Amino acid sequence: MSLRIEEHPILTFKKGKKVTFTFDGKKLEGFEGEPIAAALHAAGIRLLRHSPHKNRARGFFCAIGRCSSCMMEVNGVVNTMTCITPLAAGMDVKTQKGHGVIKP
Amino acid sequence: MSRQTEIFVVGGGPAGLSAAIVAAELGAKVLLVDDNATLGGQLIKQTHRFFGSSARDAGIRGIAIAEKLCQEVQARKKNLQVLLNTSAVGFYGDGEAGILSPDRYEKVTYERVVVGTGAVENSLNFENNDLPGIYGAGAVQTLMNVHGIRPGHKILMVGSGNIGLIVSYQLLQAGVQVIGVVEAMPTIGGYLVHASKIRRLGVPIMTGHTIVKALGTDGVTGALLCRLDDKFQRIPNTEFEVACDCICLAVGLSPLIDLFQQAKCKMVYIPELGGLVPLHDGNMRTTNPRVYVAGDASGIEEATTAILGGRIAGARAYESIHGPSATAQKIVDDANLELKSLRAGSTGDRIRWGRERLSQEIAAC
C-alpha cells in the first residue's frame, strides 16, 4: 500500500502539479508545494541526515519547523528545514552529514 | 521597511485570531503575523468533532472553526492586516519587534502585543528515541491530515491522553494499523468516549506499560515495551517486543515561550499548565505591561479556552490604549463566564489548580 492517502472518509487533499526532483542523485516524484520531507516520506525515504556528534540517523519529528531534526542540503544550501520548505520542480536534495559545509 | 501598529498579534491560531478579531472590532489598528502559509494554528489538522462548550463550537470539526475565524478576519480587513509565512523572531527595546518573511526582514513598532504562539510537543526519554520513524502527534496529524500522507503502515501510539486517543482514531481512518496505545499511568488519560471508539476497532490500550527502547538502526522496526509497577518502576522480566514501522509520541505539550523571555516577562513554572509560562493576571497581561498572552502559550488547554483567552487579551489590550469601553468590558465578562463553566467539573481540576497558583504568584509579585 502506498503511503499517499487516495481516499479519506472526511478529507480531500488539494495537490499541486506532479514534479520531479533529485534525492542524493536519484530522480523522485512529488507534488509541487508540499514540504520536501513529506514528498520524501511518501517516496519511502525517512533518513534525512546524520547527527553531528554520534552520526546517528535522523528523520523529521515535529513537522512544523520547530525542532531542526529535518535539516538537509537543498540546492546547495545546508541546514534547510525540509519539513516546512515547499517542493519545487528540479530541486536538488541531499542527505546532510553533521552541520554540513557552507559553500562560499 | 518598518511597520507601525497599535496592537501586534503573534500567532494565527485560535488564540491570536480571536485577540485580533476583538481588538479590530473595537476599532484598534491590528497587525497579525503567523509563520505558516495558512491561518488556524493547530486547528487546521483537527478533523475530529470538538469537545468543549456547546455554546462555543463543541461538535464542530477543528478545521471548520478555523474557517469561521478566518471569515471574521476577512470581514475586518480594513484595520486588521495579516502577514502569513512571517515569524516574529525577536523583541527589541520597548515596543519593537523584528519580523522575518521569506524575502525580507522588517521592524514592527507597536503599543501592545498579544503573544499567542501556542506550544511545542514534548519528547520522551527512552533508548533510540531519535530514530527516523518516531514522530510527535502533531507531526503525524500534519503529515496525514494536511498533506495526505500516512506516517507508516503499522504504528505504536505512546500516551492515552485525548490527543493520543484522537490521533489513533484519525490514523485508523487514514488506513494505518494502530498496534496499540501505551500508557504509563494505571488508567486511561483521555475521555472515555474517545477510548471506547478505538477499542471497538480492536486497538488495545496498555495501561501500566512503557516503552523501553525503539528497535532499528536507520529507522524504526519495532519497540520493546514493559510493565510498570504502581511506583512507575519497570517490572523485571516483563519486556516484550512489538513490530511497527513508526512510533507516535503523544506525551504532552509545553508552552512556546521564548518571546516572553526576550520581553523580560517574569516566568513561573506551573506543571498543571504545561511547565514554564509567563506570569499573567486575569486580563492576560504579563509583568511587561506592553505584553499580553493567550492560548496554549499561557498554559496548555484547548481551543475553546484559547479563543476565550484571546478575546479577553484583545479587549484588554485595546482598553489599555484607548481607555475603558463598555463593549470591551462585556466581551471580557462573557468570556469569563464561559471560561468558568468550561473549567468547572472534575476534568477542569488540573487547570483550575494551575490557574489558582498563577493568581497566588501574581498576588505575591
Ligand SMILES: Cc1cc2nc3c(=O)[nH]c(=O)nc-3n(C[C@H](O)[C@H](O)[C@H](O)COP(=O)(O)OP(=O)(O)OC[C@H]3O[C@@H](n4cnc5c(N)ncnc54)[C@H](O)[C@@H]3O)c2cc1C
Ligand atoms: C491532536 C489534538 C487534538 C486536539 N483536540 C482538541 C479538541 O477536541 N478540543 C479543543 O478544544 N482543543 C483541542 N486541541 C487543543 C487545541 O488545538 C489547542 O489548545 C489550540 O490550538 C491552542 O491555540 P493557540 O492559538 O494557543 O495555539 P496554536 O493553535 O498552536 O497556534 C499558534 C500559532 O502561532 C504560530 N507561531 C508560533 N510562534 C510564532 C512566531 N514567533 N511568529 C509567528 N507565528 C508563530 C504557530 O505556527 C501557530 O500557527 C487539540 C490539540 C491537538 C494537538
Ligand code: FES
Ligand atoms: S521536523 Fe522539526 S523542524 Fe522540521
